[in-house]
Amino acid sequence: MKHTVAALVEDRPGVLNRVASLFRRRGFNIDSLAVGTTEEAGISRMTIVVEGAEGIAVQVERQLDKLIDVVAVEDLTNLETVSRELALIKVAARPDQRREILDLIQIFRAQVVDVAPNSLIVQITAAGDTLDALLENLRPYGVREMVRTGVIALTRGARTTAVPHESAEARRFHSESGRRPEGELPFVTE
Amino acid sequence: MTMMSGADIVLESLKRLGVDTVFGYPGGVVLPLYDRWPAHPEVRHILVRHEQGAGHAADGYARASGKLGVALATSGPGATNLVTAITTAHMDSVPTLFITGNVGRELLGRDGFQEADITGITMPTVKHNYLVMRAEDLAYTFAEAAYIATTGRKGSVHIDIPKDVFLEQADFVWPETIEIRGYRPQTVGDTVLIEEAAAIINAAERPIIFAGHGIILGNAAPELRDFAEKTGTPVLNTLLGLGSLPPEHALAYGMMGMHGSYWANHAASNADVIVALGMRMDDRALGRFADMNPTAKVVHVDIDPAEHGKNIPTHVPIVGDVKVVLAQLLDAVEVNSHAEWVRWIDDLRNDHRLSMSVPPGEEMSQQHVISKIAQFIGPEAVLTTGVGQHQMWAAQFGNISRPHQLITSGGLGTMGFEVPAAMGAAVACPDRAVWTICGDGGFQMTFQEIATMVDEQLPVKMAIMNNGFLGMVRQWQELFYGNNYVSVAMSQPDFLKLAEAYGIHGIRVTDRSQVDAALKEAAAYPGPVILDFRVEAEGNVFPMVPAGASLSETIEEPQRVG
Ligand SMILES: Cc1ncc(C[n+]2csc(CCOP(=O)(O)OP(=O)(O)O)c2C)c(N)n1
Numbered sequence: 126m127k128h129t130v131a132a133l134v135e136d137r138p139g140v141l142n143r144v145a146s147l148f149r150r151r152g153f154n155i156d157s158l159a160v161g162t163t164e165e166a167g168i169s170r171m172t173i174v175v176e177g178a179e180g181i182a183v184q185v186e187r188q189l190d191k192l193i194d195v196v197a198v199e200d201l202t203n204l205e206t207v208s209r210e211l212a213l214i215k216v217a218a219r220p221d222q223r224r225e226i227l228d229l230i231q232i233f234r235a236q237v238v239d240v241a242p243n244s245l246i247v248q249i250t251a252a253g254d255t256l257d258a259l260l261e262n263l264r265p266y267g268v269r270e271m272v273r274t275g276v277i278a279l280t281r282g283a284r285t286t287a288v289p290h291e292s293a294e295a296r297r298f299h300s301e302s303g304r305r306p307e308g309e310l311p312f313v314t315e
Numbered sequence: 316m317t318m319m320s321g322a323d324i325v326l327e328s329l330k331r332l333g334v335d336t337v338f339g340y341p342g343g344v345v346l347p348l349y350d351r352w353p354a355h356p357e358v359r360h361i362l363v364r365h366e367q368g369a370g371h372a373a374d375g376y377a378r379a380s381g382k383l384g385v386a387l388a389t390s391g392p393g394a395t396n397l398v399t400a401i402t403t404a405h406m407d408s409v410p411t412l413f414i415t416g417n418v419g420r421e422l423l424g425r426d427g428f429q430e431a432d433i434t435g436i437t438m439p440t441v442k443h444n445y446l447v448m449r450a451e452d453l454a455y456t457f458a459e460a461a462y463i464a465t466t467g468r469k470g471s472v473h474i475d476i477p478k479d480v481f482l483e484q485a486d487f488v489w490p491e492t493i494e495i496r497g498y499r500p501q502t503v504g505d506t507v508l509i510e511e512a513a514a515i516i517n518a519a520e521r522p523i524i525f526a527g528h529g530i531i532l533g534n535a536a537p538e539l540r541d542f543a544e545k546t547g548t549p550v551l552n553t554l555l556g557l558g559s560l561p562p563e564h565a566l567a568y569g570m571m572g573m574h575g576s577y578w579a580n581h582a583a584s585n586a587d588v589i590v591a592l593g594m595r596m597d598d599r600a601l602g603r604f605a606d607m608n609p610t611a612k613v614v615h616v617d618i619d620p621a622e623h624g625k626n627i628p629t630h631v632p633i634v635g636d637v638k639v640v641l642a643q644l645l646d647a648v649e650v651n652s653h654a655e656w657v658r659w660i661d662d663l664r665n666d667h668r669l670s671m672s673v674p675p676g677e678e679m680s681q682q683h684v685i686s687k688i689a690q691f692i693g694p695e696a697v698l699t700t701g702v703g704q705h706q707m708w709a710a711q712f713g714n715i716s717r718p719h720q721l722i723t724s725g726g727l728g729t730m731g732f733e734v735p736a737a738m739g740a741a742v743a744c745p746d747r748a749v750w751t752i753c754g755d756g757g758f759q760m761t762f763q764e765i766a767t768m769v770d771e772q773l774p775v776k777m778a779i780m781n782n783g784f785l786g787m788v789r790q791w792q793e794l795f796y797g798n799n800y801v802s803v804a805m806s807q808p809d810f811l812k813l814a815e816a817y818g819i820h821g822i823r824v825t826d827r828s829q830v831d832a833a834l835k836e837a838a839a840y841p842g843p844v845i846l847d848f849r850v851e852a853e854g855n856v857f858p859m860v861p862a863g864a865s866l867s868e869t870i871e872e873p874q875r876v877g
């Protein structure tokens with residue numbers, strides 16, 4: 126079964142490494158991982174989909190929470206959420222097939238964002254299973270390349286994942302320390 | 316505010332943290348730090364002979380004193396040599412701080428001379444680590460690192476510092492308080508869960524306590540005793556929990572687990588309520604998880620929420636500091652005695668005492684030597700061990716009676732821990748006798764620290780259990796691989812000549828009749844001593860739960876298994 130866990134993390138060097146290392150070491154299977162900035166500077170949100178037995182989400186949540194750089198964790202699996210994933214799908218499409226494909230993707234509220242003589246790029250933003258369904262329908266034409274962002278999710282309603290408060294000094298330290306100072310020698314590239 | 320160099324900030328920070336000793340080893344990138352050391356005589360630097368020794372010494376120091384242990388190494392090979400010690404300390408939740416130097420900032424990531432990605436290497440084996448890129452962040456980093464290492468579930472923290480950061484000038488600003496929103500250890504147990512636990516404990520007919528290292532790390536031995544006495548609950552210990560209740564206590568039933576007693580393992584398997592305190596349900600303590608005791612109700616108190624339900628299902632998981640939670644539980648539980656249940660365990664103990672006794676006969680068994688040592692040095696001494704048969708016999712016959720008495724690598728099982736850990740304990744506890752029971756194998760992994768002990772006048776008594784074998788491995792080959800001994804017999808150097816080479820005292824003991832005199836002689840000698848005990852070569856540690864078996868399948872004598 127799939128579990129969706131959201132982790133709010135300090136946006137500092139190494140944090141992705143810490144999370145990835147933990148998943149590898151504990152044998153948790155990552156289905157998808159999406160990272161991005163949040164409403165608060167210095168805090169990133171990771172949305173992690175984990176494949177595993179019933180109890181695994183609890184271990185994932187607690188092990189993540191043990192990381193000092195992880196500020197808050199929440200298992201979203203059984204909460205009311207809006208969850209979305211974006212995909213770009215490059216489909217082989219002869220000019221005579223274009224119309225058919227356009228009709229098809231309209232049902233999924235997807236768009237064509239690039240057209241070439243023998244291919245198109247379809248963009249879709251949807252819940253994971255809708256995206257899978259579109260993909261199945263496009264396969265007969267030939268899917269030449271595809272990229273998915275991984276699921277992101279927020280709980281419905283006013284409720285948010287609680288982030289504890291921190292003093293300004295601590296905030297400065299946690300958001301700045303460990304970074305390379307400005308103006309360092311760049312790597313020579315040629 | 317005062318401007319100073321990064322090196323001065325490091326040393327000033329250590330002073331603020333009350334660190335009196337650093338076990339270390341210099342090298343190119345930490346030279347700026349060593350250069351400033353003479354200006355900070357309050358922090359003693361002990362020059363070891365190998366960084367692993369520095370790490371285990373810091374660990375032994377911390378386990379013996381309860382204070383933060385600190386070790387230092389240079390970049391690259393110095394740093395990687397620390398890794399075993401970092402992992403050893405972390406697996407046993409020992410509050411330790413490891414400091415490494417790294418190449419200068421502009422060289423990071425360019426594979427320069429002696430660059431190792433040491434923060435990348437230690438990441439999964441520490442509680443937290445830092446790469447400090449600016450001198451102005453050093454003081455805060457040290458304060459936070461020490462706070463993390465010594466609070467919550469304690470553990471090892473690592474700080475990596477590029478060479479030029481030691482030289483950079485910055486203001487020394489010591490933080491008044493530490494606040495980390497991603498780290499909020501919970502100390503007080505949830506009151507609803509305390510009530511639930513109390514109800515289960517009050518209704519228990521055959522309750523049992525599993526007391527682990529948390530009791531010792533959390534200074535909760537008095538609370539454990541009060542709780543056990545009020546509820547009339549017998550107490551079993553994990554290896555690292557030994558010392559939380561003295562063996563002569565009416566409710567103390569000793570060690571459970573792979574080499575625990577028959578009665579302890581059967582009590583664990585037959586209890587109807589398990590109260591697990593400051594322990595992490597390790598496989599060596601519990602045997603096969605599924606069959607440990609599937610019908611018992613489990614109350615599990617641990618400060619680390621991730622330990623609850625990790626290995627076995629828990630009915631009442633209480634997150635909190637075991638000292639605080641035990642006080643809460645004490646108020647909530649009723650006075651009880653479980654006379655019939657206690658008698659059942661007592662009868663079991665009477666019937667099976669033999670398998671936990673010094674074997675009869677004239678042979679110089681390790682059991683005999685170790686119980687003699689324990690008797691002679693008494694519980695006020697500190698006893699460290701390596702890993703193997705001698706470790707298990709030290710646990711069984713060491714008469715471990717007080718917290719911080721036994722220092723041993725439980726989680727990682729690190730051979731070579733014994734000598735440097737004893738060295739660290741001797742620094743931490745100058746008023747206590749420090750003895751180490753060494754395997755002849757483990758001793759040879761780290762005995763180079765004898766030179767350090769000579770320099771620093773640390774009178775550690777090293778009792779080598781010289782069986783000529785990697786004994787524990789040999790035992791497994793005998794029992795589980797049909798006597799097929801492969802790469803377990805070892806030739807040993809002449810340990811007395813080794814003592815002589817280091818300018819310390821050496822005593823060889825080849826017969827039981829010499830043991831008492833040898834111990835007296837060793838204790839009377841003012842410096843370090845090597846005791847070469849020529850013990851029985853092929854003794855086996857029993858009782859035993861074969862790997863993968865359940866506690867109720869404890870065997871008491873050799874038998875073919877599987
Ligand atoms: C560093 C390390 N390497 C290997 C092992 C595996 N191992 C466990 S016990 C043991 C034998 C220990 O021999 P010795 O130190 O002589 O102690 P004895 O069992 O003979 O008392 C070995 C090799 C280990 N625990 N640690």
Ligand SMILES: [Mg+2]
Nearest residue numbers: 755756784786
């Ligand atoms: Mg041996």
